[in-house]
Amino acid sequence: MHVPDGFIDAPTSAVAGVVAAGALAVSLRGARRELDERTAPLAGLVAAFIFAVQMLNFPVAAGTSGHLLGGALAAILVGPYTGVLCxxxxxxxxxxxxxxxxxxxxxxNITDMAVTTTVVAYAVFRALLSVLPRRRRAVTVASFVAALVSVPAAACVFTLVYAIGGTTDVPIGKVATAMIGVHVLIGVGEAVITALTVSAVVAVRPDLVHGARGLRQRLKLRVDGELVDVPAAAEPVAARTSRRTLWVTGLVTSLVLAGFVSFYASSSPDGLEKVAHDKGIDAGARPHTASGSPLAGYGVKDVADARLSGGLAGVIGVGVTVVAGSTVFWAVRRRRGTDVSPASTAGTGV
Structure with a gap:
């Protein structure tokens, strides 16, 4: 759902830029409370994983594909503020x-794909957890539904932005119907990817999953014919996988997905591209400013072999994203440390 240059007029794009900047400022402050020495590295990895999986377009209808947006996944794994940044x-x-x-x-794009998906998904996720049994399985179910809802929500926001500042004269009703219809289908793929990923991480390190905090499944013993909870102190806390092992596994998975599996992704246009072409929204599209980039189009310039070119581009993208993301999140984490003054810790035993 990446909006190209020229779909939305300059004034509306400028206002969206202000909204995005404000959301990022709020997210930077909020991320200081979410990130610690354990989760900051995971946040950089989540960004790299989202980049990799976004390269894997999956077919959703005749001539149309979809890809992960990632807001729900990021919000549940590392928190909503950090998720927006990811x-x-x-x-x-x-x-x-x-x-x-x-x-x-x-x-x-930030307002639509980062802010909208993250906020909507996390709100739905928390609402569901408040009524579901407090078990790890509830996290998976809530993740699925939250991700499913977040994608058509983003389609609605794009439709609203287009209604305000679209550069082509297309009836908004037709745009809304087409956008929401195809993105409901894409949302199913988003939901499956999100639920599987969250479930996998919860299975090995529930203590690192923001959305799973406080929901650790209690062990039970049978006493006098009745099942009773084992005290929480008796439960081992995520001893099966170290943080380093999880990080390395996630990074290798991201590299394989972007460097190899992406070659087999659907080549059909994604939901927005398809709707834009069918409805004439793309009539106002302009060439991308970075079209001369050596990596434009997810290929390496001057590398003739398509498989090698795309694979190298994917690997480079994962590497750059994990470095950029990790740098941002470590900086936010360090800023959190400097914000804790001696006065604020007085009397706390710190």
Whole structure:
């Protein structure tokens, strides 16, 4: 759903840029409370994983494909504020290096793909957890539904932005119907990817999953014919997988997905591209500012072999994203440390 340059007029794009900047400022402050020495490295990895999986377009209808947006996944794994930053880092790397998503439309894309998906998904996720049994399985179910809802929500926001500042004269009803219809289908793929990923991480390190905190499944013993909870102190806490092992596994998985599996992704246009072409929205599209980038189009310039070119681009993208994301999140984490003054710790035993 990357919006290219020229779909939305300059004034609306500027307003969206202001909204995005405000959301990022709020997210930077909020991320200081979410990140610690354990989760900061995971946040950089989440950004790299989202970049990799976004390269894996999957077919959803005749001539149409979809890909992960990632807001729900990021919010549940590392928190909503950090999640906004994760997806924003991905969008920035894609726009600057790969000419994917317009640079003048960066504010629109962050508002739509990072802020909307994360906020909507996390709100739905928390609402479901408040009524579901407090078990790890509930995290998976809530993740599925939250991700499913977040994608058509983003389609609605794009439709609203287009209604305000679209550069072509297309009836908004037709745009809304087409966008929401195809993105409901894409949402199913988003939900499956999100639920499987969250479930896998919860299975080995539930203590690192923001959305699973306080929901550790209690062990039970049978006493006098009745099942009773074992006290929480008796439960081992995520001893099966170290943080380093999880990080390395996640990074290798991301590299394999972007460097190898991406070659087999669907080549059909994604939901927005298909709707834009069918409805004439793309009539106002402009060439991307970074179209001359050596990595434009997710290929390495002057590498003739398509498989090698795309694989190298994917590996480079994962590497750059994990470095950029990790740098941002470590900086936020360090800033959190400097914000804790001696006065604020007085009387706390710190």
């Amino acid at each position: 997806v924003s880092v991905v969008l920035l790397m894609q726009g600057v290096l790969f000419a994917d998503g317009g640079l003048t439309a960066l504010g629109v």
